[in-house]
Structure formats: structure tokens, C-alpha cells
Amino acid sequence: MERYILIGLRGTGKSTIGRILAGKLALPFFDTDKLIEKEAGCSIGAIFSSSGEEAFREMEHTVISRLPRGPAVIATGGGAVLDERNRLMLRRDSHIIHLTADPETLEERTRRGGRPPLTSLDPTGEIRHLQEIRGPLYRGLADICLNTKGETARDVAEMINRSGGIPARSLDDFGSVMSRIGSSAIEDLIESPQLFGITGNPVSHSRSPHLYNTLFPEYSIPARYLFFQADSALDAVSMMQAAGAKGLSVTIPFKETMISAIDRPDAGCDAIGAVNTVVSCDGTLYGHNTDWIGIQLPLSGLKGSDALVIGAGGAAAAAVYALQALAMDVTIINRNMRRGEALAERFGCSAAPVDQIQKADLIVNATPLGMKDEDELPVPGRVLQPGVTVFDLVYTPPLTPLLKKAKAAGCAIIPGTEMFIHQAAAQFQLLTGITPDINRIREVMAS
CATH class of the missing domain: 3.40.50.10860 (Leucine Dehydrogenase, chain A, domain 1)
Structure with a gap:
């Protein structure tokens, strides 16, 4: 379908390029910012001043939801991608083109735009901040990314026209x-x-x-x-x-x-x-x-707890990073104390040998122990007590020997499949710009 959605920060040329592209393709052109101003009867700056950003974003969503289906070229506002509802609607039956430029170029292009600032930062600092926040969503949604610095609007429109919305491949x-x-x-x-x-x-x-x-x-x-x-x-x-x-x-x-x-x-x-x-x-x-996100989200209710991370490899590093983001006091337990201490030094936490394990609110197994029925437990049974939560990052089998023992001891347990599901959801958004339903992921993985 000849339906092109242009996304990107203000100043990347979406409106100008979109209008030229629509002319080349003989398609209707819609500029969502202009549609919002027409409906509100005032400028976007005035909407922000009188009603605030939240009200503006709701107006933006309403305008996007009313866009006609079918062939068209649509230039969106820079923040339109922040709303998941907008991303789902814009994605449907469309080629999505992400227009980019460096912060200095964008600051120069928007210097006289009259839009109110969105942060307390200086103009270039604000652009860098917005790139950091919105960039992953732009990149995830986009079929094609084009840098408009040093290019004329006509040249960029022609690039999009020639591509047909599909990346060039040899x-x-x-x-x-x-x-x-x-x-x-x-x-x-x-x-x-x-x-x-x-x-x-x-x-x-x-x-x-x-x-x-x-x-x-x-x-x-x-x-x-x-x-x-x-x-x-x-x-x-x-x-x-x-x-x-x-x-x-x-x-x-x-x-x-x-x-x-x-x-x-x-x-x-x-x-x-x-x-x-x-x-x-x-x-x-x-x-x-996204591995650390897959560890953090199932544990969000345990913020501030004392935690033991068993292991000192890559999975353990992701676990420590996730737990520290939840303000947990982390101790690394590893059979090789040198490796455990090295990881602890990287993250500014403590390390202890296996024989000195003390009771904690949370135990995270970040070793491969548990993939086989004959594997020994990664922690002594004495620390598995009621009130303790045990998260085993091993997800095959779903119920590992550690989780079986912990459940029998009255612990709350979290299987490694939860890490996989949550990290997969975060990764899916990074790759596609769309946030999938967690329960739907569970259903698909069980099928």
C-alpha cells in the first residue's frame, strides 16, 4: 500500500518532505500538527501554554485516530510515538520512515519556531534528551531511517519514492x-x-x-x-x-x-x-x-530488599544491575571468590564464599546449575525458608531442582521463563516499536 508515515524529531523535515512526496505520488497529504491547530483554533504553543502537554497529547491521539485509511502521506508530530495507541494505528498497513539529523542541525532549523521548551535544558541539550527518550521508539517503528542533514527536501522525498518503503538490498x-x-x-x-x-x-x-x-x-x-x-x-x-x-x-x-x-x-x-x-x-x-529488564520486572514488588546473586558470569552481571536499579543490597556468591569479588568491585557491592551464605529476602540463581536433574543445588538448603523469594534464571526445565526445593520449604518462587517473557517483550519493543501483551507471549511460548 502507498501509505507513508514520517516520524522523527521536530526539525527533521517531516512536513516539507511529506508534502513533496505526496505531490510526487499524487497522494493526499496530512500534517497532524496542522490538523491539531485547525481543530483547536490556535497554535500548538498556545495549546501547551493554556492546557499543558497532557491535553495536547490527547488531542494528538484523537487527530491520529481520525486519519482516513488508505493511500496517503502523513507527517506526524515529534512526540506522537510516545503514545502506544498512536504507534499501533500508525503501524497498520503503512511504510514508516524515520527522518533524523544531528542535534546541532535540528537546533539551527528550529531556532525560530516559537514552540515552548519541553524541558529546562538549553535547546541543544533538550534535543539530545529527546533523542535519548524517543530514539528507541523511532528506530523500532521505522522501516527505513534517513539522515536529512545536508540533503534537500526534494532529494529526501525522492529517496523515499525510489525505496518504496523497503530497504535497499543487493x-x-x-x-x-x-x-x-x-x-x-x-x-x-x-x-x-x-x-x-x-x-x-x-x-x-x-x-x-x-x-x-x-x-x-x-x-x-x-x-x-x-x-x-x-x-x-x-x-x-x-x-x-x-x-x-x-x-x-x-x-x-x-x-x-x-x-x-x-x-x-x-x-x-x-x-x-x-x-x-x-x-x-x-x-x-x-x-x-533486555536481560536485566527481564529480571527486574518480576521483582518490582521487592524494592529495597537484601539479595543474594549466585554466580559471577554475564547472567549474574545482568542480575546485579537489575537489583541495584531496585535499590537492593546485593551480595554476590560464587565458588570462585576471585571472580565473585571482581564482579562485586565492578558494581560496588559485596561478595562472599558459598559457605558463608546468610539468609536474604531474595535469592537469584544466575548459574547453569539446575538444567540437569542431577545438578546440585546452587545454595545450601538452610537458606530456603518461608518469606524468601527464589528466582532461578534457568528456564529449562521450568521447575528446576532449586525451585522444587524452595517451594517445598515455603519460599515464593519465580521460574526463569518469567525472565525470558519480560526480556522478550522489551526486546520486541526495541525491534518493532510495539509493546506486546505479556500474556500473549506466555500463550505463544506455551504453544
Whole structure:
């Protein structure tokens, strides 16, 4: 369908480029900011001054909900993507184009715009702040990202027109990657607006393709999700770029090495030292880690508790980062004290040997112990008491020996499947801009 949605910060050229693109394609053009001003009978600045941002956002949602379906070019306001309802409506049967520019260019373009500031920061600082907050949503929703700095509006409109809303892909490079991953559906996949995949070695056991390919049509996301088994993190990135893929889920053994293979890891990646999500936008690779979110969300009711993290590897680092975000007092327990102390030093918490474990409000197992029935318990049975919550990050089997023992002792238990479900939901939003229903993820993973 010839329906193009332009998203991005104010000053990226959405209105001007959209009007030119609509003329080229002989399509109706809608500017949601102009529609809001027409309905309100005053400027957006006046709406902010008299009614505030919350009232403006509700007016914006109403205008977007009334946009006619069918072929059109639509320029949205910079903050339209903040409302999940808007993202769902804009995504449906549309090509979404994210227009970008650097903060200095945007500040120069908007200097005389007359819009009220949204923060107490200086103009360039505010733009950087908005890029930080809205950037993941823009990148997630977008089929194509285009940097408008140094480009005329006509040139950008022509780029969009030529693309047809689908990323440019070399048939030879694309065919080579598809051959390598064992896919014969080249003609079908090369026309997909969005391609994603899971990378690692091995990856054939992963249920992520089943989850994503089930959810995509339910949210009107024009995408396919594939297996990208690779030899290294750099090899995975090379395959991703050759295939014109938008994003990757990253699993073992590439989570730690992926951080040096991408351009912009976020704060969570830097702190944890691992990447599990990669999103491409205008040639830049953005890295995220949602593992810690998958640990934090099921524990949000235990804020401020005393916690033991068992292990000192990548999963333990994600756990410590998540628990400290909940203001918990964390002690790391590891058989190799040197590794435990090194991790504790990184995060400014304490470490203790296994034989000195004391009772705590929360115990998080971040070791592989429990994947086999014959595995020993990662903690002594004496610390499993009523009132203690035990979260085992091992999710196969769902009820590990530790969880069985903890349940029998009267502990509250959280299976590792909860971590997978919550991190998958966070990752889905980073990759697509859409927040999936947690219960629907549970249903799909159980099917």
C-alpha cells in the first residue's frame, strides 16, 4: 500500500518532505500538527501554554485516530510515538520512515519556531534528551531511517519514492546470506520491509522465530524473523548488513563480543558488558540489553530488599544491575571468590564464599546449575525458608531442582521463563516499536 508515515524529531523535515512526496505520488497529504491547530483554533504553543502537554497529547491521539485509511502521506508530530495507541494505528498497513539529523542541525532549523521548551535544558541539550527518550521508539517503528542533514527536501522525498518503503538490498549479497542460513524463499524475503533474526552458535533450538513470526501479523508488522547462525559477532553483523536486516536478537556465545562489533551500546550494555539486542538505523548499529529488564520486572514488588546473586558470569552481571536499579543490597556468591569479588568491585557491592551464605529476602540463581536433574543445588538448603523469594534464571526445565526445593520449604518462587517473557517483550519493543501483551507471549511460548 502507498501509505507513508514520517516520524522523527521536530526539525527533521517531516512536513516539507511529506508534502513533496505526496505531490510526487499524487497522494493526499496530512500534517497532524496542522490538523491539531485547525481543530483547536490556535497554535500548538498556545495549546501547551493554556492546557499543558497532557491535553495536547490527547488531542494528538484523537487527530491520529481520525486519519482516513488508505493511500496517503502523513507527517506526524515529534512526540506522537510516545503514545502506544498512536504507534499501533500508525503501524497498520503503512511504510514508516524515520527522518533524523544531528542535534546541532535540528537546533539551527528550529531556532525560530516559537514552540515552548519541553524541558529546562538549553535547546541543544533538550534535543539530545529527546533523542535519548524517543530514539528507541523511532528506530523500532521505522522501516527505513534517513539522515536529512545536508540533503534537500526534494532529494529526501525522492529517496523515499525510489525505496518504496523497503530497504535497499543487493540481490547477490542477499542471496548469499539466504543460502548460508538455508532459506530458499529469496524472492519473498527480499521484498519484506523488515527482516530480523536471532544470532549465536548454535541457534536452531531457539523459539524466538516462532514467537516473533506469530506476533508480527497480530500487530500488522510487515516483517520476518530468521535464524542467523554465525561464526562470530562480527560475522553476525556482516550477515545482518548483507541481508539488509533491521535487527538481531543475540544469544550465546556472542553477547559479550557483540559490544565491540556495534557502534552505540546503551548504558545497560556498558554496565553489564553484554548486548542481546541490535537495531540498525541509517547505517548505525545500536546495542541494548533486555536481560536485566527481564529480571527486574518480576521483582518490582521487592524494592529495597537484601539479595543474594549466585554466580559471577554475564547472567549474574545482568542480575546485579537489575537489583541495584531496585535499590537492593546485593551480595554476590560464587565458588570462585576471585571472580565473585571482581564482579562485586565492578558494581560496588559485596561478595562472599558459598559457605558463608546468610539468609536474604531474595535469592537469584544466575548459574547453569539446575538444567540437569542431577545438578546440585546452587545454595545450601538452610537458606530456603518461608518469606524468601527464589528466582532461578534457568528456564529449562521450568521447575528446576532449586525451585522444587524452595517451594517445598515455603519460599515464593519465580521460574526463569518469567525472565525470558519480560526480556522478550522489551526486546520486541526495541525491534518493532510495539509493546506486546505479556500474556500473549506466555500463550505463544506455551504453544
